[in-house]
Amino acid sequence: MSANVDLNNRPEYDKVLQDIADYVLTYKVESTEALNTARNCLMDTLGCGLLSLRFPECTKHLGPFVEGTVVPYGARVPGTSFRLDPVKAAWDIGCIIRWLDYNDTWLAAEWGHPSDNLGGILAVADHLSQKRIAQDEAPLTMRAVLEAMIMAHEIQGVFALENSFNRVGLDHVILVKVASTAVVAKLMGANREQLLAAISHAFVDGQALRTYRHAPNAGSRKSWAAGDATSRGVRLADIAMRGEMGIPGVLSAPQWGFYDVLFSHTNKDLETKPQDKRQFSFSQGFGSYVMENVLFKISFPAEFHAQTAAEAAVILHPQVREKLDQIERIVVTTHESAIRIISKVGPLANAADRDHCLQYMIAVPLLYGDLVAEHYEDSFHAAHPLIDLLREKMEIVEDERYSREYLEADKRSIANAIQVFFKDSTHTEKVAVEYPIGHRRRRDEGIPLLEAKFRSNLATRFPGQRCEEIFTLCKDQQRLESTPVHRFVDLFVI
Numbered sequence: 001m002s003a004n005v006d007l008n009n010r011p012e013y014d015k016v017l018q019d020i021a022d023y024v025l026t027y028k029v030e031s032t033e034a035l036n037t038a039r040n041c042l043m044d045t046l047g048c049g050l051l052s053l054r055f056p057e058c059t060k061h062l063g064p065f066v067e068g069t070v071v072p073y074g075a076r077v078p079g080t081s082f083r084l085d086p087v088k089a090a091w092d093i094g095c096i097i098r099w100l101d102y103n104d105t106w107l108a109a110e111w112g113h114p115s116d117n118l119g120g121i122l123a124v125a126d127h128l129s130q131k132r133i134a135q136d137e138a139p140l141t142m143r144a145v146l147e148a149m150i151m152a153h154e155i156q157g158v159f160a161l162e163n164s165f166n167r168v169g170l171d172h173v174i175l176v177k178v179a180s181t182a183v184v185a186k187l188m189g190a191n192r193e194q195l196l197a198a199i200s201h202a203f204v205d206g207q208a209l210r211t212y213r214h215a216p217n218a219g220s221r222k223s224w225a226a227g228d229a230t231s232r233g234v235r236l237a238d239i240a241m242r243g244e245m246g247i248p249g250v251l252s253a254p255q256w257g258f259y260d261v262l263f264s265h266t267n268k269d270l271e272t273k274p275q276d277k278r279q280f281s282f283s284q285g286f287g288s289y290v291m292e293n294v295l296f297k298i299s300f301p302a303e304f305h306a307q308t309a310a311e312a313a314v315i316l317h318p319q320v321r322e323k324l325d326q327i328e329r330i331v332v333t334t335h336e337s338a339i340r341i342i343s344k345v346g347p348l349a350n351a352a353d354r355d356h357c358l359q360y361m362i363a364v365p366l367l368y369g370d371l372v373a374e375h376y377e378d379s380f381h382a383a384h385p386l387i388d389l390l391r392e393k394m395e396i397v398e399d400e401r402y403s404r405e406y407l408e409a410d411k412r413s414i415a416n417a418i419q420v421f422f423k424d425s426t427h428t429e430k431v432a433v434e435y436p437i438g439h440r441r442r443r444d445e446g447i448p449l450l451e452a453k454f455r456s457n458l459a460t461r462f463p464g465q466r467c468e469e470i471f472t473l474c475k476d477q478q479r480l481e482s483t484p485v486h487r488f489v490d491l492f493v494i
Helices: 015-026 032-052 086-098 114-134 142-162 173-187 192-204 221-241 258-262 267-272 289-293 304-320 336-342 358-368 378-383 386-392 400-407 440-459 464-475 477-482 485-490
Strands: 327-334 394-398 416-422 431-433
Touching: 015 142, 015 173, 015 192, 032 086, 032 114, 032 142, 032 289, 032 440, 032 464, 032 477, 086 114, 086 221, 114 142, 114 173, 114 221, 114 485, 142 173, 142 289, 142 477, 142 485, 173 192, 173 221, 192 221, 304 327, 304 336, 304 358, 304 416, 304 431, 327 358, 336 358, 336 394, 336 400, 358 386, 358 394, 358 416, 386 394, 394 400, 440 464, 464 477
Parallel strands: 327 394
Antiparallel strands: 327 416, 416 431
16 A cells, blocks of 8 residues: 555544543542532632633623623523623633633642533533523523533543643643533533544644743633633533534544644653654543542632742731831742743743742732732732742742652642741741632631632622522532523523
8 A cells, every 4th residue: 555545544533531431421520619619619610710800901801792692591601691692601700700710720730720611511501591491491500610611620530630731831721621511512412433533623623832821922712711611612512512523532633633633742852752642541430529628729710839828928917017127038838830830030021921920829928928919910019019029039949849749649739838037037928828718628617718708709799698608508418409501590690
């Protein structure tokens, strides 16, 4: 056979795709802890979205493409009066969820925010629930939403355990797209072939670069990238449900597949092993592990690698607030991922740049004892020049134990420590915080604060009676699970 002729034997679907499809179609969620955590995650995620509606740079993106469009059984965007087609509704819900960098996080070889998938899940579930009622069928219940959240968390999180997309320059929202596509197709009633086709299209899509997350190009796209990804999942699921064929060898096809085109080399590989080929690696199967261990951002709207640093800075604030002009240097001890992602010097161009700057997220609470979303705005930064003066005094040091325990399955710490040295040779204590308030190890301490955060976020959008009605429903696991999705979303409509 001629060397330049392709052998046209259509392969079976790549095993990774089959594993995802079989998990989504057959897994039974039985973990009480996972369902309870999903309920708390639902509250927190929607609350983050409501808080984002206070920021015009976020709300300018919301609404229909064509003003005045009427969509029968359209999905609603919580906190607004918009009723949109499910694809645009998923975009909008995903955008408000992620805008302030305040929803949950998963950290491993890859990073991400699994609750970003709620954009696609809630939009599709709301639309389908309304449509079923109109057809005299039983609506979807919030139990289906919670189960879809658990599965989306699991797909995104298990991929992230050992597969680093950031090291080949790809953004983690690829995992939002893949997870949303899978669980949304399941909600739509996909069979195995339709699910496989949908997931294959999620991988064959062009994937986002991380350029917009890193200096000197950090910008606000990082605040809507996940909304874009979860909405794309809805679109791809719909395409597959219409009978579009899949791409079975999307991952493994020589030269043209995902592995060869996008996942074969890290920068280090290019220098030392130019022929090295990589493929996905998994240390465990899919279950409910990720939802049970997810990290909540409870105290600060800040990139998660800085959560414990901000907490340490708040602790140190009383010791330094009267001695700011006497500070000689600030030593920040951290882990490798924080250094690689969010440690930066020089001018910060915008709010998105600031909420991904470790030094900025330490300087503000050192100075003012807190860190809130408004602290990233241009006007606040311009009015407080001491922030940049403190940034210039910071020394960033890696602790190898912190870096190691960040990846250890039984720890998953996100440790930071801060010590301030003064010009008179005195210094503060070294304040170390290894596990943030949103970590599984601090659940008993964290959940009451998460509920208080939700109440506060509800109050930014709704009158007191509505806030209480929503909160009471969300606190009741059984009642929430049995509530029709469209009735639940009714409560969030303006």
